[in-house]
Ligand code: HEC
């Protein structure tokens with residue numbers, strides 16, 4: 001009966017679709033992004049970070065990189081770097097958000113936790129020539145960002161977005177390059193919410209290393225090294241951004257502490273949040289016993 005009257009059919013179909021749309025797409029705005037989702041620690045971008053964010057969009061980095069750690073355990077383990085999955089409150093200052101879904105490259109929502117180096121040495125090398133750090137990378141080179149930052153619109157952008165900057169904050173932009181800006185942005189991502197660092201065991205003695213036979217674990221240790229360490233210590237442990245790691249003279253307990261806690265001020269990240277104790281000991285054995 002109804003199908004014989006196309007006009008009424010279209011109107012009814014439209015009404016039904018609109019009900020569905022409102023329930024799934026409009027109504028949720030009532031209860032998401034409310035004051036309850038705010039996270040006190042999440043700070044607005046500084047002018048330099050905001051410029052970096054705009055460059056990130058200009059260069060289309062988001063076409064290869066997503067920025068949201070999903071709630072899946074495997075995602076948290078892979079991209080959390082000691083942090084948790086992404087919360088809506090982390091994105092209150094993102095206009096537009098850059099969550100994306102395309103993961104040609106790794107998720108970058110927490111990249112600031114992975115490379116906490118205040119000088120951004122790893123990023124600088126990687127951005128200029130990604131293959132020099134990750135040989136199999138298909139990320140293009142961005143060496144051309146080493147040019148002066150155009151700050152003509154900086155002040156207007158900040159006003160429009162409602163970020164409360166003082167002139168002193170804006171002066172931070174003077175003499176900076178586009179590369180400085182994009183690295184400042186990378187270093188901020190994921191770092192607002194404090195991460196509870198897993199403490200290295202209070203007493204680490206050489207005896208606590210359960211892996212005394214290098215041969216038995218060599219393959220696994222080498223794979224761990226390639227995945228987590230090679231981009232700074234070299235594919236063959238010859239040393240690049242960090243020192244060479246072959247047959248170290250340091251005691252095992254000290255090596256364990258170094259790897260677990262890192263020396264963030266000097267560019268060595270701590271791995272206690274992303275590698276368990278067993279894995280760290282395997283790396284210690286690998287560094288200590290294998291001088292090849
Ligand atoms: C064609 C795709 C592509 C584009 C475009 C791209 N990347 Fe990448 N990116 C990758 C791939 C693949 C990797 C993983 C290998 C590597 O580390 O180089 C990566 C890695 C990274 C990493 C290191 C991630 C990690 O967990 O170690 C950062 C940081 C990064 N990219 C930033 C950027 C920025 C900033 C831009 C834009 C200026 C950009 N990328 C553009 C593909 C891309």
Ligand code: HEC
Nearest residue numbers: 122228229232241242243258259263266267268269271283
């Ligand atoms: C982002 C770069 C980076 C990554 C990734 C990295 N390191 Fe380092 N590492 C450094 C830097 C830089 C230093 C030097 C720190 C200093 O000067 O105190 C260092 C120092 C060290 C030292 C002390 C060496 C010595 O003789 O003084 C050890 C051991 C070490 N790293 C092990 C590792 C292991 C194992 C991994 C992988 C799980 C790793 N590092 C990943 C950058 C890195």
